[in-house]
Amino acid sequence: MPASLVQNESILGIDVGAAVTRAVLFDVVEGQYRFVAAGQAPSTAEAPFKDIGLGVREAITNLQNITGSTLLGPNDNNLITPSQPDGSGVDAVVATISAGPAVRTVVVGLLPDVSLKSARKLAESTYSRIVETLDLSDRRKSDQQMDSIVRSRPDLVLLTGGTDGGASRSILKMLEAVGLACYLMPAEKRPMVLYAGNQKLGNDVQELLGGHAGKLEIGHNVRPSLETEDLAPASHELASLVVKLRQREIKGVDELFLWAGGNLLPTAYAQGRMIRFLSKLYESTRGLLCVNIGASATSVAAGFAGELTLGVYPQFGLGENLAGLLQHTEIEQIMRWMPLDISSNTVREYLFQKSLYPSAIPATKDELAISQAIARQALFMAVRTAQKDFPSSARPSQTGLLPKLDLILAGGGVVSEGTSLGQSLLLLLDAIQPVGVMPFLLDQNNLLPLLGASASLNQYLPVQVIESGAFIGLGMVVSVVASANYGDQVLRAKLTYSDGTEARAEVKFGGLEILPLPSGQTARLSLQPLRRADAGLGPGRSGVLPVTGGAMGVVIDARGRPLVLPGDAVRRRELMKRWSYMVGG
Amino acid sequence: MLAPVLHVLPLTTIVRERTLPVAGKVSAHLNQRVSPTDVIAEANFAREHVLLNVARTFNVSANVADKMIKVRQGDRLMQGTLVADAGGIIPRSIKAPRAGKVMVAGGGQVLMEVGDTKIELRAGLPGLVTRVIPERGVVIRTAGALIQGVWGNGRIDNGLMVSLIEKPDDVLTAERLDVSLRGSVILGGHVRDADTLRAAAELPVRGLILSSLYSPLITNAYQMRYPILVLDGFGAMPMNSSAFKLLTTNNKREATVNAEHFDRYNGNRPEVIIPLPISTEPEEPGTYETFTVGQTVRMRRPPSAGMIGTISSLRPGLSELASGLRAAAADVKLENGEMVIVPLVNLEVVG
Secondary structure (H helix, E strand, O other): OOHHHHHOEEEEEEOOOOOEEEEEEEEEEEEEEEEEEEEEOOOOOOOOOOOHHHHHOOOOOOOOOOOOOEOOOOOOEEEEEOOOOOOOOOOEEEEEEEEOOEEEEEEEEEOOOOOHHHHHHHHHHOOEEEEEEEEOOOOHHHHHHHHHHHHOOOOOEEEEOOOOOOHHHHHHHHHHHHHHHHHHOHHOOOOEEEOOOOOOHHHHHHHHHHOOEEEEEEOOOOOOOEEEEOOHHHHHHHHHHHHHHHHHHEEEEEEEEHHHHOEEEHHHHHHHHHHHHHHHHHHOOEEEEEEEOOOOEEEEEEEEEOEEEEEEEHHOOOOOOHHHHHHOOHHHHHOOOOOOOOOOHHHHHHHHHHHOOOOOOOOOOHHHHHHHHHHHHHHHHHHHHHHHOOOOOOOOOOOOOOOOEEEEEOOOOOOHOOOOOHHHHHHHHHOOOEEEEEEEOOOOOOOHHHHHOOOOOOOOHHHHHHHOOOOOOEEEEOOOOOOOOOEEEEEEEEEEEEOOOOOEEEEEOEEEEEHHHHHHHHEEEEEEOOOOOOOOOOOHHHHHHHHOOOOOOOEEEEEOOOOEEEEEEHHHHHHHHHHHHOOOH | EEEEOEEEEEEEEEEEEEEEOOOEEEEOOOOOEEEEEEEEEEEEEEEEEEEEEEEHOOOOHHHHHHHHHHOOOOOOOOOOOEEEEEEOOOOOEOOOOEEEEEEEEEOEEEEEEEEEEEEEEEEEOOOOEEEOOOOEEEOOOOOOEEOOOEEOOOOOEEEEEEEOOOOOOOEEHHHHHHHHOEEEEEEEEOOOOOOHEEEHOOOOOOEEEEEEEOHHHHHHHHOOOEEEEEEEEEEOOOOOHHHHHHOOOOOOOEEEEEEOOOOOOOOOOOOEEEEEEOOOOOOOOOOOEOOOOEEEEEEEOOOOOOOOEEEEEOOOOOOOOOOOOOOOOEEEEEOOOEEEHHHHHHHHOOO
């Protein structure tokens, strides 16, 4: 790598989550950017602290303790920037934030299946909760719509509708309801408004809403034409508005914004930006999937040939929103993932109690089992919800399955701070239920969003950090799709190591097999499906693939797609214990 | 590491802001002594609006319609009051469909607020008004015992607190609620059936202070018109011993039960305030500290959820928990003498 490709800048990344704040140091080592170390501390956005700066400084202090470098001024406890000749300080800061309450959002569009659908997708690309929708099919009178908006106490209104140069009268009618609703709200509670509709109406929107909205942003149209949906520019404008909203709501965000020179992004947006970038960079033929199971939300970013699908689901977050999880799923759907004999009442109480203390961690085996069962179900639902918005090119081979993917990358406390890498992989396999052959990577330090935020500051950093092996390879997974009876043999697998030795597995339907292949090693994997099973090469098709190792080696998951668990709780728990044992107990 | 503080204090200074949800008129004044039931501010709040589209009704431009509008912003109208008049051979007019106030008149339209509801804001606690927030409310300062909880049903009231709890894991049942308790604030234990909540409503009581609530009863609790405050959480959790001792020793004293929702961003949380006479004003409590040896702490999560103990040492580095997870932790001596290792994120300082 020529020296000109790095700028020799040390970069501090700060990620403020709902539960945990991380400070991460990137620096140039031997001419390449590397992840150096990470320090973390409980987040302090919520009461009694109510200032993210406290958690940020504590995380940086912990980072200092690990690296031995000085980043905070000894007298004023302020960040030292740029780096000093004595080695203290950093040259630049990038930051991401997911802390904060879900953004109460009103979405407005014209046609339910066109602009409103796009507006919903746009809203789901950030930490929002849709509290009201308005479209042309809405039979309520203008004043009823207006009252409904006022009652929903929105933080944000997303206004869409009309192709560029298209419909205008209907949009103006909608604008009137939104404008009057804003007017009726106390000035300090007026929502921010993002207009992402017919571009010809920009001036009208400014005139009608400019004086009444908390802040008005005229953005790009999400539907420039009926056939075209273009969420990316509006998504960027929305990310910027959400940061402004956090600056208004949470103490300390202003300071972080200044430290980062404005390079502060919502975490999920930065994660999505990185997945789109990686999808383009590695010319992924199938797709990349990135999941993050956090306290504020579970987010799913999928990149297909450079096209991003980003879904952020606060309702599936593992923090304060847990109390509402049962509005989205049945308790039985959580109980199916339970490896221990724990009552559904206990799980119900856990949901409410954990929502009171989002940053608390499971201290007992029972609590861990409950938290992981909930995480499985939350991720399962988040992935299925996001899949509805995957591009039509990403079709699964069968209804109800995921499309084949090239890579799955996972982050979030429940997997990155799990008891073992094997357990983390099993959780991901259960919840995502991928098909085909793909590596699983674990983003243990939640670097991906920070790399996404740093991309605009330094384009070499993300690539060099990723290529330096900053993520943990969990393993190469082969997911078998088969129509067979439990115990039928569905696959013969042979792993030929570089020294010529071999490991074989006769894989039965319902089973989970592991062929060891340590991280950093490569081998050739021969797959010979039986009974027209599809091991990623097509139904009944055999082949040989080059594979790289990971913490768990090559994991062959023939438990079925979709994974159907036994109805009998005792037998189900036995199976789960067996699978858990297979990945290391 | 920073430590959140749960207030369970026998005597402290309590400063609380009491404000209207919308702008209104504040009747309390600076340095006024208020009792919990005193109305300190009131507002008229319109829940509905009516938009009268004059231009569309008369099929004229907005400018022309504006000349036909006979009302102005701020006018209070009775039902049937003339709003706009188009004149002509056959006179056409628009009249107010309901009584209300004109919010905006212009652009060919008239927006009225209707369905006025009067909101009265009561002091909620006895004390001294130390600040008036124009059009919104006041800040009240008082001294007394303060006990914070974790959940509330959004209501506030005050009354004589009567303890029906004999040990921290008591269960409060409907049979224990007799007519002699009418108008009281009841200190109970765990509630596991809706009958108990209904029996309390029928008396009625002025409030329930509970150790814990069976979570399926949350919906019922929201329907009750009296405050329900949960101190420790959901499920059959005993009352933490600090709150148990403090509340039971204040039996038969006036108590304010502010069962407001726990807002984790603005810091408002449900609390019980027991006003007490003072000779010198105690200090206001801090909201967070740093974990140190000797602090009294409450365990937030199992296996010792709700129990009170003392930090005997802060463990270096990360410690392995029974769950297999590793975290910064403390050795805590529980009141029963047992030593437990607790992750710091599962602790809060009591004080």
